[in-house]
Amino acid sequence: MGDLSTDIEKAFDYRGDITLALKDGRAIVGFMSNREPKGAVRCRDPFVEMMVAGSDEKQLFKYSEITKIEFTGEDTAAGKSWEEWMAKEEAKKKNAIKT
Amino acid sequence: MPVPISQAWTVASYVLGHKIKGTKRYPLVLMLEPLFRCNLECAGCGKIQYPEHILKRRLSPEQIFKAVDECGAPMVSIPGGEPLIHPEIKEIVEGLVERKKYIYLCTNAILLKRKLDLFTPSKYLTFSVHMDGLKEEHDHAVCRDGIYDVATEAIREAIKRGFRVTTNTTLFEGADPVRVRAFFDEMTRIGVEGMMMSPGYSYSHAPDQQHFLQRSRTQDLFSKILSNPKKEWAFNQSPLFLEFLMGRQDYECTPWGNPTYNIFGWQKPCYLLGEGYVSSFKELIEETEWDNYGHRSGNPKCANCMVHCGYEATAVDDTFGTWNGFARTVKLTLLGFGASKPLNGNGHANGGVHLNGSRESTNGHHVKSEAPVGCGSGCSHHHHDEKEHEHAGKN
Structure with missing residues (x-):
């Protein structure tokens, strides 16, 4: 469960869709909007919340139901940090000076 | 009068009511994010990077009113995303005005002129326009030429039609005080x-921290900008918060002062x-381990943060929680920032007595709660959230 917990934390921080493989054989594709490692009022066991395309409702899955997590969607934040943007701006300026 | x-x-009266009741933590400004989609993609914005099916989602007016009613804050800031994209923004604003909430609708103003007809001027409605400086700085910050001109034209039109309009500005490392003035x-x-x-959010583990202001540099920058303010400048913010930015006042964060609600739920711990x-808001207040956050908590994510959503509420609490805070607020309002003094080394410009009669400490720990009279409720589209920083680390 240690590795799964780590993967869940990474999935929660990921800005793209992921795929949850469940013990019952289902594969759930969506955005992990939340995870609660200690459980909460609405579910006492540790759980994750998924927002699945085409469904308005958040779907809740217990950690114990999950066998594997894959990062299957594009990371929408990739390459969009301030640092990268500034680097691109600098490169543009340098090119402009050269030409 | 700002x-x-x-x-x-x-x-x-809201803050005093909570003081009298002895409420430990109460909200002042609800940060309501009805959607994440935006018509700009500003450099470093951490609020809009989501898969398409998430960007398509919106809070309904009913969800919003339920959250607003549960929260009870007298002010509602509507950042996003770009709230004017929301197809039911008219109904949302009308519902909030009906509830007598002071609304700060945060917008980049690209759609403002076109959508002004949807709204009726009201003391409850303010358009808080995202402006990060003069033309050169603003267009650079929003990564699109011409937006400054579009925004200023919309501001002029909104003012002409009788709407309340404020600006909200995020300042980063490298900001030129002369240009800001x-x-x-x-x-x-x-x-x-x-x-x-407000200064941009700074997280010490972020690889791009060189562009975010550290505390001492924040204080230095804001001192240069505000030490000799012009009489005609009006700030829609607590003067004590501005003093805090200048390093003349030490405060602790009150993250529950500006709770955030969006399509994912109530966000822990802050904006x-x-x-x-x-x-639920009740769960947020009761189940968040608040001691883990704030400048003095030792949490590295909070170490350099001086952002309004955490500290302006504290300043307002100071204003209405201590006689001294109230007196300083009045003095600063009447005489300007030149009237204040630097910190005495204990973290406070001077000591004070709570309105309930107890002596306040001089280390700032007495300050508990919420946001601003002049409310810096305006969002900044440049608040990098934690996810953004972690992504920045990967990329």
Whole structure:
């Protein structure tokens, strides 16, 4: 469960869709909007919340139901940090000076 | 007067009511994010990077009203995303006005002129326009040429039609105090009701921290900008918060002062750190481990943060929680920032007595709660949240 917990934390921080493989054989594709490692009022066991395309409702899955997590969607934040943007701006300026 | 007297009175009586009741933690400004989609993609914005099916989602007016009613804050800030994209923004604003909430609708103003007809001028409605400086700085910050001109034209039109308009500005490392002052002059000339500003969020583990202001540099920058303010400048913010930015006042964060609600739920613990979500405001207040956050908590994510959503609420609590805070607020309002003194080394410009009679400490720990009379409720589209920083680390 240690590795799964780590993967869940990474999935929660990921800005793209992921795929949850469940013990019952289902594969759930969506955005992990939340995870609660200690459980909460609405579910006492540790759980994750998924927002699945085409469904308005958040779907809740217990950690114990999950066998594997894959990062299957594009990371929408990739390459969009301030640092990268500034680097691109600098490169543009340098090119402009050269030409 | 940077805010209408009725708004100041509403906030004052609300805060005092909680003081009298002894409420430990109460909200002042609800940060309502009805959607994440935006028509700009500003450099470093951490609020809009989501898969398409998430960007398509919106809070319904019913969800919003339920959250607003549960929260009870007298002010509602509507950042996003770009709220004017929301197809039901008219109904949302009308519902909030009906509830007598002071609304700060945060917008980049690209759609403002076109959508003004949807709204009716009201003391409850303020358009808080995202402006990160003069033309050169603003267009650079929003990564699109011409937006400054579009925004200023929309501001002029909104003012002409009788709407309340403020600006909100985020300042980063490298900001030029002289240019910022010139920007204040220009916004004052245009006729905005007030201006709001905040440093960008800084997280010490972030690889791009060189662009975010560390505490001492924040204080230095804001001192240069505000030490000799012009009389005609009006700020829609607590003067004590501005003093805090200048390093003349030490405060602790009150993250519950500006709770955030969006399509994921109530965000723990604050507008900037999305560490999880709960389904009710009650859960947020009761189940968040608040001691883990704030400048003095030792949490590295909070170490350099001086952002308004954490600290302006504290300043307002100081104003209405201590006689001294109230007196300083009045003095600064009447005489300006030149009237204040640097810190005495204990973290406070001077000591004070709580309105309940108890002596306040001089280390700032007494300060508990919420946001601003002049409310820096305006969002900044440049708040990098925690996820953004972690992504920045990967990329």
